[in-house]
Amino acid sequence: MSEPVMLIDQPNNRGTLYAVVEQDERVAYFYLYPSELLTSKYSPRPCWLRNLQPAPEKKDVAAMKEGMAPMLQAAFCNHPQGKEPLEKERISIIWMEEGDGAAVLYDGEILGVIPGWSLYNDEHAVAYAADCIDAGETDRLMPLGKRGGNVMHERVDQAVAFWNEWTDETSQAWSVLQDKYIQSYEAVYGPILQYYAIDGGQWPPMALGKFEKDDIVYLFTLGMGIRPMPWVELLYSDRSPGFRRMELAMAVSKSDFTDKEIMAMAGLMSGLSDRPWKQVTWLGEGHTVSGEDLPAPFESVVLSAALYNGPVINLPEVYGDKVNLYWLSPITKLEREFAHFRPNAGYDLLEKMIHYNLNHVVRKRTELPFE
Structure with missing residues (x-):
């Protein structure tokens, strides 16, 4: 044979x-x-x-x-x-x-x-x-x-x-979508100040936009939502169009963190932008991801749309799907361990953060109390 x-x-x-x-x-x-x-x-x-x-x-x-x-x-x-x-x-x-x-x-x-x-x-x-x-x-x-x-x-x-x-080399798909993203962000946070390509020359095109308003630096990804994430179709079945596309955001107080610290957080966002496809995984509400370059005492971030309490940001639909905007909020080791002590405990962490009046804006703070 x-x-x-x-x-x-x-x-x-x-x-x-x-x-x-x-x-x-x-x-x-x-x-x-x-x-x-x-x-x-x-x-x-x-x-x-x-x-x-x-x-x-x-x-x-x-x-x-x-x-x-x-x-x-x-x-x-x-x-x-x-x-x-x-x-x-x-x-x-x-x-x-x-x-x-x-x-x-x-x-x-x-x-x-x-x-x-x-x-x-x-x-x-x-x-x-x-x-x-x-x-x-x-x-x-x-x-x-x-x-x-x-x-x-x-x-x-x-x-x-x-x-x-x-x-298709003649396709205008990215330029059209790119403009829609920028317009969505600028409608709330003013003109884009800096634009960083974060795709490393690989498809799909992805970028990080920097904005400032009221002494807060706003960072948003553009292009993650081009690809649906792995796993989501299995987990959400018929509801998967509402969860399979995402972008990341971060709001950092300039009075609390240096430019170097803010750029380190931007680097973390850039690294996360390809994570679902490089690791065949997915990201969603309450998920945590470690970050080595976060300022102490933080060592991870939690993703959340629920923490956001600012004006509505109308992201464009992509291939008919909603694009979720998840804000990154730094957390400590103890807070991350709390989010992992049982399945879906990330939601419990977010509820605790909201209870203590934490929102999407990243500021210096003390660790949440745990009994």
């Missing part, structure tokens, strides 16, 4: 996952593999694509015992006599906008899909194949079905349109 031949190997935008199509003389498969840094967190995900020989009548246990990819049973595929081998020149990969799921196309038509939410639960890892006609005894491989009958078709179409827009 010959070794499988790799037909395509393509990483996502941040190199956290790899999409691979392989085939031997019996069967073709599509896989998502985590990068080396994420192998302890995520497991590979397979998706059968087609049999190249007549299908077995029963589950291909013999192949699995030999460490080979199993063929799909005859009753579950639309070509029980087998199909011709895949040609690598006709294969392309489309990553979902989050970067955690992908589809393999053949001459532009979907062959298989591994959705991002399948990555996060080993017991419910699901893939969809165009040539599968029945899930059979397992729900690990599902029929892709026809358009209108499976939302995966729409999701792949959206991803194709998304990448076409952002790879």
Whole structure:
């Protein structure tokens, strides 16, 4: 038995996952593999694509015992006599906008899909194949079905349109969105004073805008919301459009902190701007993140929209989704530990902060009291 031949190997935008199509003389498969840094967190995900020989009548246990990819049973595929081998020149990969799921196309038509939410639960890892006609005894491989009958078709179409827009050299997508962001911030906090690119030359374009009003420096990100965050679709299901896009903000009192300290906080924001996609995670209300360069006694920040009590900032919608604006508020080690003592205790910390009249403006303060 010959070794499988790799037909395509393509990483996502941040190199956290790899999409691979392989085939031997019996069967073709599509896989998502985590990068080396994420192998302890995520497991590979397979998706059968087609049999190249007549299908077995029963589950291909013999192949699995030999460490080979199993063929799909005859009753579950639309070509029980087998199909011709895949040609690598006709294969392309489309990553979902989050970067955690992908589809393999053949001459532009979907062959298989591994959705991002399948990555996060080993017991419910699901893939969809165009040539599968029945899930059979397992729900690990599902029929892709026809358009209108499976939302995966729409999701792949959206991803194709998304990448076409952002790879089109004539596209004005960023300049239009950039202007909308700046106008939203300027409407509340006056003219932008400084604009810092924070994308490191990588797609997507992201920036940090600096504003000042009433002796307070305001820092806002622009461009994080272009990409929806991983995990959110699984966690929020139909409500995910309200939680999957975000920008960061920070308001720092100039009378409490030096310019150097304020720029260190800006550096923390810049580092956080790519975190969900570099680490395949998400950020939301009550989440905490450590920060080495914060002025003492602070050593972390908590994210919150609830702490904000200023004028309404009307951020633009992005691809029809709400963009959440989370304010960063520095916290001490003890406060962070309080936010982690049980699930969702970050909300408890925010309630305590609000109780003690803390809001989105960062000032020097004493540690919150804990009994």
